[in-house]
Amino acid sequence: MGKEGNGKLAGLFGNPFTPGYGRRPPHLAGRESQIYDIFKHVGATANGELVARDVLIYGPRGSGKTALLREIAEKLENLGVHTTLELMTATDMQSAEDARRELIGVVGQPLWEALKPQEWGLDWRGVQAKWQRGELSRNDVRKGLVAKCKSKPLILLIDEAHLMSPAACGELLNEMLTIRGRGGPAIVVLAGKPQLAELGNLSQVSFLERGEIMSLGLLDEQSSGDAVRIPLGKAGIGIAETALRRVISECQGYPQFLQLWGSALWQRASELGKKMLDDSDITEVDPVMRLEREEIYLGRFAGWKGADRELLVDIANHLVRDGWEERPKLEAIVKSILLRQNRESDECAALVDRMVESDFLWRPRGQPRMLPALPSFVSFVSKQGEPGYSD
Numbered sequence: 090m091g092k093e094g095n096g097k098l099a100g101l102f103g104n105p106f107t108p109g110y111g112r113r114p115p116h117l118a119g120r121e122s123q124i125y126d127i128f129k130h131v132g133a134t135a136n137g138e139l140v141a142r143d144v145l146i147y148g149p150r151g152s153g154k155t156a157l158l159r160e161i162a163e164k165l166e167n168l169g170v171h172t173t174l175e176l177m178t179a180t181d182m183q184s185a186e187d188a189r190r191e192l193i194g195v196v197g198q199p200l201w202e203a204l205k206p207q208e209w210g211l212d213w214r215g216v217q218a219k220w221q222r223g224e225l226s227r228n229d230v231r232k233g234l235v236a237k238c239k240s241k242p243l244i245l246l247i248d249e250a251h252l253m254s255p256a257a258c259g260e261l262l263n264e265m266l267t268i269r270g271r272g273g274p275a276i277v278v279l280a281g282k283p284q285l286a287e288l289g290n291l292s293q294v295s296f297l298e299r300g301e302i303m304s305l306g307l308l309d310e311q312s313s314g315d316a317v318r319i320p321l322g323k324a325g326i327g328i329a330e331t332a333l334r335r336v337i338s339e340c341q342g343y344p345q346f347l348q349l350w351g352s353a354l355w356q357r358a359s360e361l362g363k364k365m366l367d368d369s370d371i372t373e374v375d376p377v378m379r380l381e382r383e384e385i386y387l388g389r390f391a392g393w394k395g396a397d398r399e400l401l402v403d404i405a406n407h408l409v410r411d412g413w414e415e416r417p418k419l420e421a422i423v424k425s426i427l428l429r430q431n432r433e434s435d436e437c438a439a440l441v442d443r444m445v446e447s448d449f450l451w452r453p454r455g456q457p458r459m460l461p462a463l464p465s466f467v468s469f470v471s472k473q474g475e476p477g478y479s480d
């Protein structure tokens with residue numbers, strides 16, 4: 090095998106970057122303040138304190154919610170804290186009963202082992218069966234949960250929390266509140282897409298006032314650079330400042346793109362045996378990255394069809410031209426387009442909700458305006474209206 094063949098093989102193994110979803114990045118950049126804020130509550134709970142608030146994190150697809158939850162879990166594990174720690178997804182939580190079952194499922198086995206209350210039965214399976222037959226009252230179970238949390242604080246990290254039904258979400262949060270109210274240290278950290286906060290899922294349980302809420306958006310330039318430069322550096326690969334600047338500007342602070350770029354650059358350096366990447370490497374990798382990005386955008390745009398698609402393109406044009414708007418103004422614009430399309434104006438709220446759900450727009454915490462989840466995606470959609478672009 091020639092030198093080039095060996096080089097190509099070298100590019101297949103050991104890549105530290107993690108393009109894709111749900112994988113921990115080699116360097117979690119720019120989330121120090123969020124980690125600090127989450128740890129204020131989670132750490133106190135691990136310490137046996139009764140905190141006042143649960144935590145809610147929301148952000149668009151690929152903003153790094155899963156990565157952040159994993160980081161929190163790993164930090165806790167490394168600290169060796171004495172807690173029941175569970176990182177789970179909310180996929181199966183559609184009703185209040187589901188939420189209770191999950192909660193008891195997490196704490197149930199160790200709960201039974203710790204307490205072995207005679208009246209509960211011989212083993213954990215027996216308890217579960219009793220619970221399902223309704224022979225065990227909610228109050229009994231709750232007493233057990235409180236006792237268990239007192240002996241070992243409960244930390245629940247729930248990903249994809251936007252998939253929970255409002256009933257399940259309300260039940261879970263109320264149950265946590267009750268457990269704490271009775272002296273059991275427990276906390277839940279919910280992470281999900283922006284509709285979790287936007288669609289009023291949580292309004293029923295007045296979480297918006299009671300919880301510690303934070304949003305995860307795009308990374309700033311410094312953090313974006315760190316996300317690529319630090320893992321490359323650890324692999325013995327340097328990158329020229331001008332080259333790094335170009336990567337930062339291409340990625341727009343989107344973690345997913347930073348991993349894609351990092352991965353491609355690492356691969357190139359490995360294949361060519363390069364120890365220092367410069368502008369020419371960026372120029373080489375750029376067309377491939379553009380294609381990748383285009384694929385992602387096409388995928389996101391594909392769900393919009395017919396008149397809805399035209400409407401989205403109109404909105405994108407408007408936003409690119411006049412800047413980002415607050416929701417009422419945006420709804421007014423959507424209504425005027427609906428009118429032009431001879432459609433009912435009461436479709437408006439659902440359409441704006443869909444723009445949030447499909448990661449077109451969102452509203453970061455503390456920001457009155459709806460912002461693009463990814464500025465370049467909005468530009469992409471806007472271009473779909475130009476001659477020669479439409480399908």
Ligand SMILES: Nc1ncnc2c1ncn2[C@@H]1O[C@H](COP(=O)(O)OP(=O)(O)OP(=O)(O)O)[C@@H](O)[C@H]1O
Pocket residue numbers: 107108109110111112113114115116117118119120148149150151152153154155156157282316344345347348
């Ligand atoms: N702070 C960060 N610094 C660098 N890379 C990051 C950061 N956060 C996330 N990533 C990377 O970005 C990609 C997307 O992250 P992740 O899957 O955690 O996003 P998500 O918000 O959970 O997305 P989804 O809504 O699809 O579940 C992954 O490749 C991850 O490794």
Ligand SMILES: [Mg+2]
Pocket residue numbers: 110111154155156248
């Ligand atoms: Mg995720």
